[in-house]
Amino acid sequence: MTELLRTRGLTRHFKVGGTFSGKRLHAVDDVDLTIEEREIVALVGESGSGKSTIARLLARVYEPTAGEIFYRGRSLAELRRRRDLLAYRGDVPMVFQDPFSSLNPAYRVKHGIMRGLILHRPDLDSAARQAEAVRVLEAVGLHPGGEILERYPYELSGGQRQRVGFAQALAYRPKLIIADEPVSMLDVSIRIGLLNLMASLREDAGVSILYITHDIASARYLSDRVAVMYGGHIVEAGPTEDVLGDPKHPYTQLLLSAVPDPRAPLDPDAVIGSGEPPRVVDPAPGCRFRARCPLAIDRCAVETPLLRELGPRHRAACHVAD
Amino acid sequence: MPLLDVQHLRVEYAAERPAVAVDDVSFTVGEGEFVGVVGESGCGKSTLLFAVARLLSPPAEITHGTVDFRGRNLATMTDKQLNVLRWRDFSVVMQSAMNALNPVATVGAQLADAMTAHGKYSRSEIAERSVEVLRLVGIDPIHLRSHPHQLSGGMRQRAMIAMALLFTPDLVIMDEPTSALDVVAQRALMVQIRELQARLGFAVVFVTHDMSLVSHFSDQLLVMYAGQVVEAGPTRTVFDQPAHPYSRGLLDAFPSVRGPRVPLTGIPGSPPDLSRPPEGCRFQPRCPVAMAECATTRPPLYPVGPARSRCLLNAPASAGPASAGPAPAGSASAGPAPAGPAPAGPAPAGPAPAGPAPAGPAPAGRVPEEEKS
Numbered sequence: 018m019t020e021l022l023r024t025r026g027l028t029r030h031f032k033v034g035g036t037f038s039g040k041r042l043h044a045v046d047d048v049d050l051t052i053e054e055r056e057i058v059a060l061v062g063e064s065g066s067g068k069s070t071i072a073r074l075l076a077r078v079y080e081p082t083a084g085e086i087f088y089r090g091r092s093l094a095e096l097r098r099r100r101d102l103l104a105y106r107g108d109v110p111m112v113f114q115d116p117f118s119s120l121n122p123a124y125r126v127k128h129g130i131m132r133g134l135i136l137h138r139p140d141l142d143s144a145a146r147q148a149e150a151v152r153v154l155e156a157v158g159l160h161p162g163g164e165i166l167e168r169y170p171y172e173l174s175g176g177q178r179q180r181v182g183f184a185q186a187l188a189y190r191p192k193l194i195i196a197d198e199p200v201s202m203l204d205v206s207i208r209i210g211l212l213n214l215m216a217s218l219r220e221d222a223g224v225s226i227l228y229i230t231h232d233i234a235s236a237r238y239l240s241d242r243v244a245v246m247y248g249g250h251i252v253e254a255g256p257t258e259d260v261l262g263d264p265k266h267p268y269t270q271l272l273l274s275a276v277p278d279p280r281a282p283l284d285p286d287a288v289i290g291s292g293e294p295p296r297v298v299d300p301a302p303g304c305r306f307r308a309r310c311p312l313a314i315d316r317c318a319v320e321t322p323l324l325r326e327l328g329p330r331h332r333a334a335c336h337v338a339d
Numbered sequence: 340m341p342l343l344d345v346q347h348l349r350v351e352y353a354a355e356r357p358a359v360a361v362d363d364v365s366f367t368v369g370e371g372e373f374v375g376v377v378g379e380s381g382c383g384k385s386t387l388l389f390a391v392a393r394l395l396s397p398p399a400e401i402t403h404g405t406v407d408f409r410g411r412n413l414a415t416m417t418d419k420q421l422n423v424l425r426w427r428d429f430s431v432v433m434q435s436a437m438n439a440l441n442p443v444a445t446v447g448a449q450l451a452d453a454m455t456a457h458g459k460y461s462r463s464e465i466a467e468r469s470v471e472v473l474r475l476v477g478i479d480p481i482h483l484r485s486h487p488h489q490l491s492g493g494m495r496q497r498a499m500i501a502m503a504l505l506f507t508p509d510l511v512i513m514d515e516p517t518s519a520l521d522v523v524a525q526r527a528l529m530v531q532i533r534e535l536q537a538r539l540g541f542a543v544v545f546v547t548h549d550m551s552l553v554s555h556f557s558d559q560l561l562v563m564y565a566g567q568v569v570e571a572g573p574t575r576t577v578f579d580q581p582a583h584p585y586s587r588g589l590l591d592a593f594p595s596v597r598g599p600r601v602p603l604t605g606i607p608g609s610p611p612d613l614s615r616p617p618e619g620c621r622f623q624p625r626c627p628v629a630m631a632e633c634a635t636t637r638p639p640l641y642p643v644g645p646a647r648s649r650c651l652l653n654a655p656a657s658a659g660p661a662s663a664g665p666a667p668a669g670s671a672s673a674g675p676a677p678a679g680p681a682p683a684g685p686a687p688a689g690p691a692p693a694g695p696a697p698a699g700p701a702p703a704g705r706v707p708e709e710e711k712s
Contacts, residue, residue: 063521064492128348174609204379204548206592208606216414231521238603261596275526276596277551 018176021050021193021225026084029070033298043297044070046249052193055253057219057226059236068229072197076111107137111187116178120170127166129185137189153184157214176207183336193225200235212239215334231274245269248295250306251324255331265333267310312337340410341541342509343365347492348404350390362566369540374572375557376546381610383566384546388514392431393421401544426457429510432504435519440487446498447483453502464682471500476531493524513545529556550589554578562586565611565621572646582648584623617685
């Protein structure tokens, strides 16, 4: 497989507190992530773990504090010309979490799709644009496309709006869609349709998808590889079935045990804690999960664990795991 | 006498063509019982809660039915009568703690506000009780001086629950309290609600669109579709032997982290417009096992073992043994439906048939858990 996008030591800090507090929140620290062509990678973690920050770094909403992003072997920092940036944004569009606020309520569905087409595919004339808009809507399962184009967002259900989000992304002829919690605002019964849609986009349009979610069960359903984030670090990564079938990191184990599964009895021994995200303001060295970790040893307090190879392509950042 | 007894409740949104959001819904909640209400957006589940708590505002209106709380009908009470009961005897936890808490007041001020609105208390009593309820939900009392934005999502939601428990009510009504949380925080909150319930003995009516969430926590389950109850019964029975095709669809809608990876379909289509519901069975346009008569006949709730289901396939005539009573008959009458996957789950049919009658105080879902703990 060919590598499409790679990050090296990707880091993003934010200033917090007053102007002179000098405190920095480590949202993303030293993340290495690779996405190959036609691959679906799931980025899993709880609220505040830094997964949306990664999405925004990849979408170039934020500049990295340190580290680099390579797209098709070329560092994004080198993209200075407007045309290059535009091309990158067309290749790597983003689909947002909340379909109720990510579509402008004052415009018809047409508006967003047409804008993308005018901007990213200037070669199309107006008839071709119309045809293309209908095509992308039907590709995401909105029939008849011509009619949906004329609708306003309020006339659509949450699931349909999110499909419009994917149609907009698809209009750019993307290579990689960054989907930031695309189903978490939707009803459980609607979610699976969107997950199936993402799988079919990979099959039919050949796009790669970075699927960001806190729902590890849907990550398993959809993805080829999974990366688990905690407190700004990737703590475990590997082929989905390997990671979820044999989770090495205690946090991955915790995530798995928290998934409600009516088919299995409630695990009374599951250690859940309060589910509070870690504070990563000016963190000292050491494992960020150690306060919640049932396996923590002294070494975890002094030395930050690095990702180690624990199986074929399966890596975890834990001193204890083997 | 049950704590809460809702009978034939009907709520309409007045319009040119009135939308009946809650249509002839009946259910009871016993003392200390946990009742889950599940369904998709727009099925009327939140309207039902608001009607029970008398929080509806125009154009929504209760047009029929009774809501007996400790034998007194809430549906016909005046605001003055309600104010005596509200918060003290029953309280509500709203869906979005982000919006339900006042962003410009501290948590302490909001707790004090609720207390002074519902009784006469000295400042020290208020301070004491506020610290108590925050401890109860596992929040450091230091956060009495925090504003909502300084708390995490899970903490905000727990602060809401602390507010609801200020007067240790008999009934706490919860409207999707976990929907904004991630799985770990969600699970932690559910476990906590259950622990508090065991300690303080209040009953819970819990509304959610995620059926899997309540599977281990609720005693009774109410599945709603298009304003109607389509299936009701002990939670374990509904999960192990879902009788209604819609319940089966909901159960099959979410992927599992265990077992083989299987393609899922969810429930295609969307719920009907409540101002013009389909003729006959309301689920029929989306139903994988619909028959010709479903388009014309409105099914009533048929008894299926300890549960009830609004599906013609459960009619006693189409499956004789259904009237025989106990749970095994229920699964038999669900048998003819070809949608296999749900019953094929590793349902360890063990606890379900042993489940007592629906009115029983210890429904099946709870039994295995108590044995373990």
